[in-house]
Amino acid sequence: MCSFRIGHGIDVHQLVENRKCIIGGVEIPYELGLLGHSDADVLLHAITDAILGAAALGDIGHAFPPDDKSIEGISSGVMLEKSFSRVKSLGYKVSNIDATILAEAPKMKPYLEEMKENIAKICEIEREQVNVKATTTEKLGFIGRKEGIAAEAVCLLVKE
Ligand SMILES: Nc1ccn([C@@H]2O[C@H](COP(=O)(O)O)[C@@H](O)[C@H]2O)c(=O)n1
Numbered sequence: 313m314c315s316f317r318i319g320h321g322i323d324v325h326q327l328v329e330n331r332k333c334i335i336g337g338v339e340i341p342y343e344l345g346l347l348g349h350s351d352a353d354v355l356l357h358a359i360t361d362a363i364l365g366a367a368a369l370g371d372i373g374h375a376f377p378p379d380d381k382s383i384e385g386i387s388s389g390v391m392l393e394k395s396f397s398r399v400k401s402l403g404y405k406v407s408n409i410d411a412t413i414l415a416e417a418p419k420m421k422p423y424l425e426e427m428k429e430n431i432a433k434i435c436e437i438e439r440e441q442v443n444v445k446a447t448t449t450e451k452l453g454f455i456g457r458k459e460g461i462a463a464e465a466v467c468l469l470v471k472e
């Protein structure tokens with residue numbers, strides 16, 4: 313009998329000058345970038361939290377503390393890979409991931425396929441098992457004022 317576990321993740325990062333805008337492992341050309349202790353990939357952080365959450369393994373900050381100087385600038389792809397590896401060692405596979413980026417700008421559409429490919433590769437699944445969407449907040453709130461970008465994700469794990 314299969315066992316299923318669902319997880320949810322949410323993350324927000326501030327948009328500032330002189331930082332890269334890396335989302336879903338894709339460096340997006342934009343005048344502002346995301347601020348964080350790591351590369352601040354808001355989408356991969358939400359997905360990492362969803363995967364860890366599904367396996368009841370806490371969250372990204374437990375595994376990679378923001379006050380740990382040795383991981384300053386760490387790639388979020390590496391954090392997702394290590395988190396997935398923990399989940400895999402418990403016997404789980406990722407069934408699917410669905411995520412949404414909330415951003416007034418930049419336009420995400422040209423980069424969504426590459427993001428899906430990056431996520432699928434790290435989580436050892438097919439691209440069809442990953443969905444990444446984007447929405448504005450219709451110019452409302454901190455996202456609408458282009459002060460920050462948020463992402464939400466859900467992940468279903470399966471153990472056969
Ligand atoms: N940063 C964004 C936001 C949205 N999109 C795409 O535009 C479509 C319309 O967005 P609304 O918020 O106006 O509904 C949406 O379906 C996205 O595909 C985008 O690429 N980048």
Ligand SMILES: C[C@@]1(CO)OP(=O)(O)OP(=O)(O)OC[C@H]1O
Pocket residue numbers: 323324347348349350351352353357372373374376377378379380383
């Ligand atoms: C990724 C970590 C790594 O220290 O830091 P940030 O890049 O600042 O990202 P955030 O989502 O604020 O916190 C989680 C931390 O684990």
